[in-house]
Structures are given as structure tokens and as C-alpha cells.
Amino acid sequence: MIQKKVKRLLMMTLIILVIIFTNITKDLKITKKKKINNELEIEKFNKNIKFSKSKENKTEPYLEFNGQIQELSPLVSSDGRTITFETPIFKNVGDKAIIYYWITNENEESAIMEDLICEKEIDQLPEEKEEYIEIISKDELKNQKIKGKQTTKSAGSLEIILKKAYKGPKEKITYQITCKVNATKHD
Numbered sequence: 130m131i132q133k134k135v136k137r138l139l140m141m142t143l144i145i146l147v148i149i150f151t152n153i154t155k156d157l158k159i160t161k162k163k164k165i166n167n168e169l170e171i172e173k174f175n176k177n178i179k180f181s182k183s184k185e186n187k188t189e190p191y192l193e194f195n196g197q198i199q200e201l202s203p204l205v206s207s208d209g210r211t212i213t214f215e216t217p218i219f220k221n222v223g224d225k226a227i228i229y230y231w232i233t234n235e236n237e238e239s240a241i242m243e244d245l246i247c248e249k250e251i252d253q254l255p256e257e258k259e260e261y262i263e264i265i266s267k268d269e270l271k272n273q274k275i276k277g278k279q280t281t282k283s284a285g286s287l288e289i290i291l292k293k294a295y296k297g298p299k300e301k302i303t304y305q306i307t308c309k310v311n312a313t314k315h316d
Contacts, residue, residue: 181205190230239275
């Protein structure tokens, strides 16, 4: 009789453990699926935050060098997510290139702008020469809320300043800068 009770107790314990294990694995699968769906949703949202023309006068993003607007305009990628430009030749410490841009939110939901994510390539210089320039993202658009289907009213800007003169076989240098839009969904 005691053996039957022990067997029943063991069976009940085993059944309870199987039920608990099944529920835990089911919850883990649901959580993992939600996380994947959330990541895909964020990626889809970010694909609709793009560099664009100004809303008022349809001005394209442009580059200014030492106070002069340059003929060569920055190139916006076909998907609108990145903007690439080459600076004019930097000769003197303090030379400054400024890029002006606008952002459009093509989503239904509002977005909050964050800093641009920029990478630089230096024309024929080793990577350790990167300390020669400074990239400063101005905060005109940072933390600005862009409503769904809207373009920023004011331009954002990015400054590139020559901090230190380069003395070498090629004393005049240019930089290629590529920046990507960075924003989060505003609930």
C-alpha cells in the first residue's frame, strides 16, 4: 500500500514537472518571438527616417567650406538612409566644412532624432591620422520630435574642422564622410 502511494506521488510529481517545463519553454518561445518581431519593427521604422530636401524651398542638402557654398553637393543614397560627401581640400588648421541637411519621417508614428552615425575615410592617409579632423554633430535636430509624414522645418548640420596640420608627402588632404540617420520611435 505504501508502495502504491509512493508510485502515485512520483507519477503526480512527474506530471507536474512536465506541465511546468512545457509552460516555461512555451513562454521562452513567445518572448523570443516578441523580441525578433520588435527588432524587425524597429528596423522597418528606421528605414522610413531619411535625409531629404527642405520642406519650404525644396533645398537639397548642401556643403559649405570656410563660409562658401560648394558646387559639389552631398550624395544621398537611393534609400535616403545615408548621406556621403567629400570635403574640399583642407590646407590650414581651422578650415571648416559644414553640411546642412533635412530629415523626413515617412512613418505614421512620430520619431525622436538622435545623433547621426558618421564614419570618415581619409584620402591616402593611414588610419592613425584621423586625429587631424574633428566631426561635430550640431544639436539642432537632436531630441527633436518629427511627426509622422513630416520633414524637419530647420536644417541640421555637421561640422568637420581641421584640428592639426598634416606634414607629409601629401600636405593637402580631403576626407570622405558618410553619415546614417539615427532616430527612435516616439510613443
